[in-house]
Structure formats: structure tokens, C-alpha cells
Amino acid sequence: MLGIGLIKGLAETGRNFVGSYLDPDRLVTVEYPEERLPVKENFRQFPFLVFDGEKADIGLRCVACQICEKECPPQCIYIEKSKDKKPDHLGKPQFYPAVFDIDISVCMSCQICVEVCPFDAIKMDQQFELSTADRFRGLLLTRDRLAKPNSHFQAIHPRDAAEIDMRRVDERAKAEAKAKADAEAKAKQATAAAPGATKAVASTPKPAAAPANEGAIS
Amino acid sequence: MPSHGGATAKVPTEAGAPRGPDAYRLTAGDNEYDDGSLLEISMGPQHPSTHGVFRMDVVLDGETVVKLKPVFGYLHRNHEKIAESASYLAAMPYTDRLDYFCSLTNNWAYALAVEKLAGLQVPERAEFLRVITAELTRLQNHVCLAGFLMQDMGASGTPLMYGFREREKILDLFEALTGARMMCNYMRFGGCRCDTPPGWLEEVRKVVDRFPRFLDEFENLLSSNEILMARTQGIGVLTRDLAINAGITGPVLRSCGVDYDLRKVDGYGLYPKFQFRVPLGDHGDTYDRYMMRILEMRESLGILRQALDAIPEGPILDPKSKLRGFRPKPGEAYGRIEAPKGELGFYLISDGSPNPYRYRIRPPSLINLTVLEDLCLGHNVADTVTILGSIDIVLGEVDR
Amino acid sequence: MSLNEIYNWGRSNSVWPLQFGLACCAIEMIASTMARYDMARFGSEVFRPSPRQADLMIVSGTVTKKMVPQIVRLYNQMAEPKYVIAMGACAISGGPFKQGYNVLKGIDRYIPVDIHLPGCPPKPEALIHALMSLQKMIADQPLTGEGRPRHLKPEGASEFPIPHQGEQDLEPPCNPHIWRPPAIPRPVTA
């Protein structure tokens, strides 16, 4: 009969109206600025650079290899390699990015830079409240704005961070062991050759490794 | 085969019959419509119901459509050109933005084409994940389509809201798995990017278990509504022969009774292992097209249940696949899947370099629009909107 | 409460967007009005399909060169005071598609943009955040003096020239009165 479907529909909306006062399933609004949905661990927005330790300019993991720059689909990363080198967490001297700019007005949050980075240096941040009236300076993230401590990474991607930290501790332990072994071997050679030079050789890797170590554990 | 109703008598009856150039000119001789009996209006590119920046130049006699010319290209963002100058991997995030409702099926189609091109194999767990994500995508696409169709019919947002309420639940799953709500960028050549986070499959099961309740509600709200039936039944009748000849695919094709579902025909992925039925319509009108989606959703739920029961542990990426420096040997491949909107195909020509020589997308939305004029002629302006809505287009894919 | 405050309170709490979507971001824009996020809480769910009745244009998605004249025309058709949010990477700068031949590299080349919202696409929460920043911006505007909004300045244009589609590109490629990019020096890295 004419009107039955209409009445069924009215009953449905009526049920939802009443239900919105009784059943949380029928009132799904999350009042955003005050209430927030839990952020998913995998959620990604824009990249940031991880640094170990306290200071961004010392602990930056990025070695300016420019792989991410090349692989970035929309070409929104701009890197200038440093002239000099700094030791990384294993103590190996590496370049660092003198300029590392990401134009987040172009970035498509595809995470390919993260996937291709062999140094775990670039990761995805979860900050999304970035609206700004400043078109040119507000949206070009420079190295200083991109650098965030490892503790931040651990906070937003705990599973990933734990895995990476573990690996880096292992790597470091291996490197140290190797350095030690090398040093010992050298020391042996040295003692064999000239006993006076031992001390200087053995102490070389230490100062370089110190800041990286802090970061990995913090 | 249902014959044309009186209202659609202006549709050329011989399927695929070529029509003279005059049939395509909107203002023939510049003064054909000057006597004031006909009204020419341009619907779009900014129009509430053209689903984005689509435009239809419509000639009306009163409110009856006499001529309708779709105008494309307002969202032509050069996807193919960009992909041809970027690496194979770099094109993957761009496929997300093709049909931006269904990024995961787009990913799959592209991955399938590249896998055919390079001869990569997909581990079983990854295949299961692909099926699960693709069927979830189909669910959320159809839910939104039904909502938008009602919106086009003038329902003040309620069905759309219900649809989006369910969509959000599925998007939560996508976000937990891939990190993004819409632009998932999840599949890789020879597998998937990452494994499921702990507890994800249980979450999927929860959503799947609750979904039928929503479908029942939705059908209560609308499927038997007299206004909906009056607005859609007998409107925009697509004949079987015309549909085949015009390359219509997906639910629109099946609504006129052609049994052609690539999940069955090609049996790509793991679909031959799942039991599901392909619903078919007999009338090919807007109501059938709408109902096809509703029925397909129920079948998708069945596939999801089977997949969730059977998903094995294992690797998710072919060890042969490479992220960087991927250079398939020269050759070409055409991979196609049954996307929620129809047959989505990727045609790739490799010349051995790191970027595809030719990268072509076969967009179901665009080709389904071939018959838009045939469907709309003789109907009302209000019907053009619902017919367009029932074809289910996404402009990102139409214009690429 | 001063007249200034009442005026700003009124227009900041009743921002009606134009029902106008371009691409992917439009879906997130729709999602932000839907039940989960509910932009209606801010009184902004009244999406007016006619530009005459809208206050806010959310440029949500890729702006192609074919579409630019229409967008500028729509903006011109809106009644003052009017605001623009450039939503998503494409609307701000062309985003991932900026390498394309048919893609405009930022809608701010032709119309003034109040709020830029990066993301591809931004989450619905981010759009609500942008809307809140816009409301705050409106509420803080003085109605006299130098800092007053554009529509209250005698020289402030409310219509902007519509670019013409040429043989290769839009002519002119930008409106130099509102688009003044800074130069970023980049050394030659050969």
C-alpha cells in the first residue's frame, strides 16, 4: 500500500533520533578539539628527521645520501650535502645534510622516503594540525623544524622504534666489538712493533660513539 | 531483453549504431534553439550533483533532456604523464588518487600489471590481505555510492550520513593497517607493504559482523521507499547489447543482465577459492544499478568472512621484488581487476628503463560514461542527476 | 560588547561553505561534515550550492588549468565578506601533481587564500582545525585601521581577473597583485 515504505523510513530515522540519546553507537560524533580519537600507530602525515641524543645538529641520523630526494614521487625534498663529515653512531665519519627542506605544501604523505631510507633517519610524523596563513614560510619545513628526537619517534611509533633501537644497539655493539678486536689486533701489532703507540689507537672510537649511545637508550 | 519504454524512445535502438556528426553538435547551426523553445544549460563543473568537477551541457525542452554532452577534463591532472617520468614505485601513490574512494583496488590493479610485466609472485598471505582490503574497499565504495545517490535524489543527507558512518569504521581499519584513511599506498610489486598490526584481523571481523545490521537498516530506510522506487524504476534503461558494445563494466553492466565479473572471469588473486555469487539485474534501470550495489555488498561480506577464516601466516612480499632500482625487462602487460566501479586496467609498456615507457589506465568511470547521453535522453533533468549518480563515477579516474 | 565584536562574532560563527569539491580532498571535506566529525557543531554544515549565499570557499583538491577560470568566477560571484581555505597539497601548490602540464601550481596565484591546510589529503580533523583557525582569524580582525579585512578597504578588490586559456598555458600565468613569491636561493649543485 502507498505510504508503507515512507513510514518504514520514518520509523528508521525516528529510531536513530531516539537512539542518539541512548545508544553510543547512534551518536558517533567525536567533538574534535576537546575529544580526540586515539591516533593509530601506523598513521602517517609528514616526514621528520630523527636525531639521537639531545642536540639535533649532532645526533641527526641523516647522512645526506639523497636517496629519499631521488625516490620522492612529487620531488618535495631538497638536500644539500655538507662539505665536512661528522661521525655517526658507529663512529664512522659521514656527511650530514647542510640543507634539508621538505615542502609540505607538496608532500603526498606516501611514506616512500621512509621505506627507502637505509639509515632509519626519516620517519613519518603524526602532527596534522598544520593549517597556517603563512603560505611560503609556514609550509617549507627546514632541517631545524624537521629534526625531532628519537624519544618522539618512540612515542608515536613504539613498535617500529623498539625494533630499530634494538637493531642499532646491536649494530653498535658489533661495531664496538669489531673496533675493539681491530684495536686489539692493532695493539698487538703495535706492541710487537712499537710499545709506546698503543694508547692512542685504542681510544679513537670512543668520543665519536658517545652521543649516539645516549640517544639509542633514551 | 526488456524493450525501451516510451520515455526512452529516443535512444538509438541499434546498439552501437554510429550516429552522424550532427547528433553531437550541441548548437547545430547556431540558431537551432533560437526560437526559444529549448533551453540550453551547463550543469557543472560546479554543481552539487555532478560528483566533482564533471560537466554536462544539457539541452532541455521544458524539463526534458533533448541533448546531453558530457564535458571532461576539469580534473585532468596528468597522472599518466607523471607516471611515465617517474619510477614504477613512484607511480604507486599516484594510483591512490585515481579513484580516491578505492585506493586499495587501484593499488592492486597496478601491482597486478607490474607483476605480470616482471613475473613476480605474490605470497599467499599477501593475496589474502589483498582480497580483504579490496572487499573492504568495495563495501565502503558501494555504501558511499548509495548514500550519494540518495543525496542526488534530494534526501537531506541522512542516507549519506549512515553510509559515511559505516565508511568511517572501514577507514579506521585502513588507517590502522596502512597509515592513511584514503591514500593507502599499501601494495607493492609482489606483495604488500607491511603486515597487519596486532589485533587487526579481529577488528575486521567485528566490522564485518556488524555490517549486515547496517545494510538491513539502510534497506529499511530506503529500498522499499515509494519515492525512491518511483524515482529510479524504469529510469535510464540500459540495454544489454548497448552495454556490451559500449564497454560498460562493473555493476552497471551486470544490472542489465550480463554475467561478467572479472573476479569470476579472470579469477585473479585468490578469488577462485572463494564462494560468492554475482547478482544480475533484468531491467538495467537506475533501481537495478542501485540494488546491484546493495546485493554485492552482501556477497563481499561473505568473501570477507571466508578470507578471515582462512588467512594463513607467512611472508607478505616476494623476496625477488625490489624497492629501488626496479627495472622490468622490455615488454608489455595489461592487468585488470574488478574494481568497485568496473574493470580497472593498467597497460604498461616497459623499455627496460626504471620508469614505464607507456603507462595507461583503463578507467571504468570514464568508459561507463559513454552511454550517459543514451540513458538520459527523454528523461527529466532530475533524472540525469540520479542516472549519473547510479553510474558511479569518480572524477579522479574519469579525467586522471 | 562592541559593534566590532558582535559583527565578528556573527560572521565567525556562521561560516557557510560553498558546496564545491574538486578532487580527493573533497571527500575528506564531506567526511568532515559527516557524523563522525560533524562540522555542524561550528554552524558550518550549511553547504550552499549557490556561491551567492556562501561565505567560505574550500578549494578542496587539484586545480587544473581547465578549471581555473570557473573557480575564479565562482569566487567573484561570492558576496563579501568571503574567505578561502586552500585544502590539501594540490590546492596550495599543485602538490604531487605539480609536475603536470594541466595543473595549476597553487590557487593563490589567482585568488587570495586565507588559510593553507597542507596534507594529502588532510584528515577531517585537520579541516576542522583550519576552520577554527579561520574563525579565530575573523574574530581577531579589527574593523578599522590597517589590519582590517580586505572587504572593508576601499581599494580591496572583491573581483579578480579571470585568466584566459591560451594555446599552451593560462594567460597571465598568475595575478601579480596577489601572488608575490619570495626567492629561495639555491646554489648550483653540479
Place this chain on the structure above:
Amino acid sequence: MAATLDQLFVQLLHGMTAPLPEAIRPWVALAISLGAILAVFGLCFGITTVCERKAIARMQNRLGPNRVGPYGFLQFAADGIKTLTKEDIVPRTADQVVHFLAPLALLVPVVLTFLVLPFGRNMTAMDLEVGLLFFFAAGASTELAVFMAGWSSRNKYSLLGAMRAIAQMLSYELPFILSTIGVVMITGALSTTKIVEAQAAAPGEWLARWHVFTPWGLAAFLLFLIAAFAESNRSPFDLPEGESEIVAGYFIEYSGFKFALFFMAEYLGMFSSSGMAVTLFLGGWTAPFAFLDWVPSWMWFFGKLGVLIALFIWVRGTTPRLRMDQLMDFAWKFMLPLALIILPTAAIWHYAGRGWLGWLVTAPIVVGAYVLLGRSLVGRRRIRQRSYRYAAT
């Protein structure tokens, strides 16, 4: 006490006009009433828009406006301030004069219709003998205003909207009026006050004699209500402004305050036709049960009005829109014949003694007519639910 409250506003008006000379007293009283009507229903308009947005939001599982003022109830004030201060655009090609006049021509007749509504006992601003006629006459002239708006804008969409509006409103004018004739026949009066008084409970009866409690009255009430939906362009009959098809219909080119006037006129039209439905069928300001007579009469009126408005909102939150030809079919092939059948039914009811015999005779007629007409409307187009087959695999 109850009586004072009941006649509060009447006394107030009397007190205000008493010191004035006899000659101008009725005019001043009318002016004050008009002012009061504008103020009350203006506020009602504001509150209703917020309530509607909140109610529809609730139907859609969300909260709706809740940030501006307490519980978001000042949202209408913000909207009002904004639309008032917004730039007023008149398209260059538009017919300037007609474009300017249209919103006024729409609002004035709508406001006039309120004059004959009895809001409470003795609370009719202009108690005309032919009140009902005045109501329809004033209400019908809104159609002209809508067409003026659509035509003068020189916009194709607005023209389409105007054409639709004219066709729709004229067609629904017929069942709109015809459905009330039964009431006029039974009460034998065109005065709205008398119609209401005729529906009050007779001494000794517990139930009021509302017309909606009779078979023909119920049918006529539903017809009137449906026609009222169409007359006020509310969903599912909002074709003249059908957003999804013709963008914003006849007021597409209006901005700022003129647009707000259109909006207001739509809501005021809804109020006035709901008010008339209350007056004609729901007993106006009378209580449904005799023992509830102590409640002030105007509260009854506004309570019933509120219920009808809620119904308007509820329907808007649920249904899709009809199409133009279906709308016409519905008016001419369903509503008009049904209204014509209701007329003799009302007569039969009268002569059958208005008791159980009347029920026995008239109820089958009304239900039968409804079913048959409904079936012929739907059946001719073969509109039905379908079953579907699946591919053989």
C-alpha cells in the same frame, strides 16, 4: 488564575489600546498584533532553524550546532548577523526592480496569513467572517513572488526553479483548498474562530470534537498536510529549490539579507499552514480532553504547532525528493480525486449522525478510495520491489 493566564495577552492588548480614541483603536490593536506576530514567529523561525538542524543531526547520529551560545541555540543569531551584514549582490543582467521586490512580495502575504489564525481564545488578530478565504487568497499570492524571483534573476536555474514552483504550487492549491471544504461544510462557517469553537468538547463530553477524529477529517487532514508540504516547498516537495538538480532554484542569485528573507518566508509559510491545519483539524486552541481545559488556550495552539513542525522536520530528514511529473501525478491523480471523494463523505458523516453509524459508512469509503487510488498511481508505472537472480557459476 488559569483564566487570567489564558487571557493574558488579550488583556495586555486591551490595556494598551484602551486609552486611545475609539476610531483608531482597532487599527492600533491590529498593528500591535502584527508586531507581536512578527516578533514571536520571527523568534520561532530562529529557534526552529536551530532545532531543525539539531534534530536532523540527531537523526543522522551526530550532534548538530552546539558551540554558539548555550547548547548552540544562538546559532540563528550568528547566522542572522552574518546574513544581515553580507554584501547584497544584484546581477548586472537582472531585472533590478523585480529582483528587489520579489522577497518582499513573498514575505508580506505570508505574514498576512497569520492575521486570521486564532492563536488562543479571543486571540485572533483580525477575526474575519471569511477568514479561511482570506488565508487562501493571501497564501496564493506567494506564487507570484516566487516566479518574480526566478524570472528577474536571469539565471537558467532560477527560471527552471520558478517554473517548477508555479506548476507545483498551483497544482497543490487545489487539494489544499478542497481538503478544507469538508470542514466548512460541517461547521457551516468560514470564520476560523467559529471553526475552532465548533471543535471544542460539548458540555458533558470528555473528548473534544476535533475534525481529525473523524474518518473524513483524518483523510482531509493528511491531504491538507501533504499539500502544505508542497505549498511551503518542504522536502519531499522541495523541487523549486532542489539543490541536487537546479542548484538553489529560484533564489540562486540572492545573497545577503534578501536570501534570508526567502528563507524566513519559507519557514513562516510552514508555520502559517501548520497553524491552519491545527485550526481546521486539530481543534485550534481547544484541549483534546475536557479535563485539560485549564491549560491556557494559546499553549495548546503552540503545542500542536510544535508537533506539526516536528513532523515537517522529521519528514525532511527521511525522504528523497519527488520528480516533477510524479509530483504532478500525485497532485492530480491522487490528491484531487481523494479530496473530491472526501467531500460527499463528510456530508454522509453529517447525515449519518456523526456516531458509530457514520464510522461504519464513511471509514470504508475513505480507506477504499485511498487504497484504490494509491494502487492505480503506483500500479500503472509498475513500481514495486524486485527480486534478483544470481549468475550461475
Place this chain on the structure above:
Amino acid sequence: MAATGDSAAGHRLNLDPNEFGTTSESSASVETLEQILPRMKVAIPGVTFEVVPNSAPGAEPSWLVDREHALSAAFFLRDDSTLRLDYCSNVTGVDWPERTIKVKVRKGEPGAEKEVEETRVVPGYLEVVYHLYSMAAKHGPVVLRVRTPGRGNDVSLPSLTPVWRSCELQEREVYDLFGVHFENHPDLRRLLMWEGFKDHPMRKDYVPPDDYEYEPTPHDEILEKAQARLARREASS
């Protein structure tokens, strides 16, 4: 689920790469060109068909047909009772600019041939590729290629829209982006670019307009252009 304990899953996934995907399995039911060619030669006298090999694993070879007979060949493929390719899925334009290739040629006197590397110029052409399937027989694909004689601005091919309506919009797209004129196409206008646009942007030698006025992260050519622009700006100020 029936397939849970099915060993077929593991089995299927270890398929020979040459048979990857069931598309190629189903395409096995299409006759080979050798089987069809005699029939076709009878139906369309003078047609030349050539198999273009495809070295990708598991992908189907394609058939190159001469442009004079393309239309009648298409009709034949559609109407032939065993083929019944009633569904044209995909129409692709491909631009092959002029290129020089190195070929090894045997040269010299007969008997005293030497293998010499020679550079040869392959003239450029535009190619349109049609992917055909059968909905009736559920087989396919048959890949049909048609080539233009050159890469000029007025090269033309016969339109296959009379055979398959699905080509209508896709051929318009190929016309728009590659500049292939389709003879007898019912409505050959630009599809994606605006009317009045002068170039065909998908051609390999297309030069996009330079509109990178502001480019904070430039690379390659854009970097050079940005630098040039910066130099100009500094010179003018």
C-alpha cells in the same frame, strides 16, 4: 570455507612465471593467429597481419594490422562466430619517436660476410593499441595494434567506434593527447584539454609550459630554471 585445507592454494602460487595469472590461462582459449588468418584472408582480401612479440613473462603477444584494413578487420573480429570479441576494453595511444638503433648486419661478399654494427634510423610513428575481449565467450585478450605512417600533426587512423562504442571517448582521448586523427569518428573533439589548446601533451617530445615561479625544492631542469629566474630577478632589482 572450502578452500581452507585446499592444497591448491600453495600449488597455485608456485605457478610457472610464464603462466602467471589466470588471464593468460583464459586467453589460451583464443585461437592463435595462424588459425584465424586463413579465415580472415578470405573475409578481408589484402589484409596484412603481423605478430608483435611480447617478451614480458605471461603477457600476450599482439597483432599488428595495416591501417587500410583495420576497420574491416575489427568488424571481422567482432562478428566472427568463434572469436566474438564483442568487448573492446582499452584503447591506448603510444608515441614512438624516431630513434636510432644499432643492428648487427652481415655484410660483405657472399662467403666472406662480416658482422658489422650499423646504426639505423627507425622512423617515428604513433600507435593505437586495442585490448579486445569477449563477454559472450569469456575469453581474451586479443591485442590489436594499428600504426600511423609518421608522427606529423595530421596523421590519421580509421576510427573503430563504429565497431565498438567503447572506443568513442578513448579515441577522443588519444586524439587529444597524441594527435591521432580518427577518420569517421562521430565526435572528434578534445576530451581532456581545453578547446584552443595547441599541443598534444602525451607525446614524448612535448615541452610543458614553464610555470615554476616559486619552487622551494627544485630538481634537475627545474633547478636550472629556478636558478636562471633567480639570476634574472637579481639582475633586474
